Amino acid sequence: xxxxxxxxxxxxxxxxxxxxxxxxxxxxxxxxxxxxxxxxxxxxxxxxxxxxxxxxxxxxxxxxxxxxxxxxxxxxxxxxxxxxxxxxxxxxxxxxxxxxxxxxxxxxxxxxxxxxxxxxxxxxxxxxxxxxxxxxxxxxxxxxxxxxxxxxxxxxxxxxxxxxxxxxxxxxxxxxxxxxxxxxxxxxxxxxxxxx
Numbered sequence: 309x310x311x312x313x314x315x316x317x318x319x320x321x322x323x324x325x326x327x328x329x330x331x332x333x334x335x336x337x338x339x340x341x342x343x344x345x346x347x348x349x350x351x352x353x354x355x356x357x358x359x360x361x362x363x364x365x366x367x368x369x370x371x372x373x374x375x376x377x378x379x380x381x382x383x384x385x386x387x388x389x390x391x392x393x394x395x396x397x398x399x400x401x402x403x404x405x406x407x408x409x410x411x412x413x414x415x416x417x418x419x420x421x422x423x424x425x426x427x428x429x430x431x432x433x434x435x436x437x438x439x440x441x442x443x444x445x446x447x448x449x450x451x452x453x454x455x456x457x458x459x460x461x462x463x464x465x466x467x468x469x470x471x472x473x474x475x476x477x478x479x480x481x482x483x484x485x486x487x488x489x490x491x492x493x494x495x496x497x498x499x500x501x502x503x504x
Contacts, residue, residue, distance in 0.1 A: 342481075344412040349485035353492035355404030359397040366390035366397075380446035383456070391438035395431045402427030411482045419482075422473035433466055 366389075373386040406424045410416035437459055444455035478486055486492045 342412055345481060345485045346488065348408050348411045349482065349489050349492070351408040352404055353486055353489035355407070356401050357491040359401045359404070362393050362397040366393040380444075380449065380452040384441055384444055384446055384452075387441045387459075388438050391434045391441060395434035395438065397431075398427050398434065399431035402431065405477070411477070411485075413481050416482075419473070419477040423477040426471070426473040430466070433462075437462060 369386050370390045373383050378386075402424045405420060405427065408420075410420040413419070440455075440459055440462075445451045
């Protein structure tokens, strides 16, 4: 079984990059903001928090399945469920940002639209990874390990490229308003727990 262990670790490491995306929805700072913006931030943070927890749990499940005694079938099943959970979570985040409407800031509508598109894109990417992991050959240890390597590479790319619009959405006043929300603070702590 040792063939999959280094690959599973690589997969887990690549996944922790995905947790960084959750952090992108949490902002920092503490200036006074308009009541309208604070209300928007509360709506988004309250909706995003359970999704951030879901992503953190999916990350944890994959990392737990990296021991030598996990069979390829167990790894495949765990990874497929985790990718599905992540896909669902990002889709729900996109819906939450969409439902909240544009934040009351300059270019708020464009920022919101870009963030929703990005979250939906992430959801589709994780759904695609689920299909790929389900298609891996589990009977052949070497083939399975090679397949996992490819998935880890894709995850790594996803972690590095996936959060530009989210960062843009919460620059300045939006990030400051979000930082005041208890739900966003706890989303940050649950996501950062998975990256350490």
